Amino acid sequence: MPQQNEVTCRVEIYSDGACRGNPGPGGWGTLLRMNQHERELRGSERLTTNNRMEMTAALEGLKALTRPCRVDVYTDSRYLCDGMSSWMAGWKRKGWLKADSVQIKNVDLWLELDRMAQHHQVVWHWVRGHAGHVENERVDRLANRAIDELLRGGA
Numbered sequence: 001m002p003q004q005n006e007v008t009c010r011v012e013i014y015s016d017g018a019c020r021g022n023p024g025p026g027g028w029g030t031l032l033r034m035n036q037h038e039r040e041l042r043g044s045e046r047l048t049t050n051n052r053m054e055m056t057a058a059l060e061g062l063k064a065l066t067r068p069c070r071v072d073v074y075t076d077s078r079y080l081c082d083g084m085s086s087w088m089a090g091w092k093r094k095g096w097l098k099a100d101s102v103q104i105k106n107v108d109l110w111l112e113l114d115r116m117a118q119h120h121q122v123v124w125h126w127v128r129g130h131a132g133h134v135e136n137e138r139v140d141r142l143a144n145r146a147i148d149e150l151l152r153g154g155a
Contacts, residue, residue, distance in 0.1 A: 011071050011072070013071060015028070017051070018140065018143035025150055026044060027146030029141070029142025030061040032061055040142055044146040059113050071121065073124050075124070085124045
């Protein structure tokens with residue numbers, strides 16, 4: 001039987017966020033893939049920013065996992081990828097403050113992403129957006145569909 005936090009699966013998460021206006025109505029899309037199984041997730045917010053939607057997409061993907069996994073997260077957001085891969089340790093040491101002693105933006109989502117990532121072995125990958133990457137284009141469509149549904153009153 002697996003021990004707590006023992007990795008028992010390998011998952012790919014493709015995530016993207018979109019915003020119409022910044023701030024404005026926003027959406028996020030996520031694709032989870034494990035072996036041949038796929039699951040799409042999407043959601044929206046009435047007033048948000050593109051960075052918050054990028055972060056939410058990855059966060060919702062991690063939240064959807066039911067056991068510890070080796071996770072490769074693919075995002076076209078340098079902000080998200082660099083934040084999780086490079087900046088997080090420094091922010092934690094400095095009490096979530098930037099070098100100028102101002103609190104980092106989106107600290108609520110960074111805290112939740114950090115908490116969720118602790119349950120898994122996560123590697124963050126940056127992919128160029130709108131460059132023909134099949135999965136990135138797919139989650140971009142999910143994010144924009146979520147905004148369309150919100151604006152039509154469906155979410």
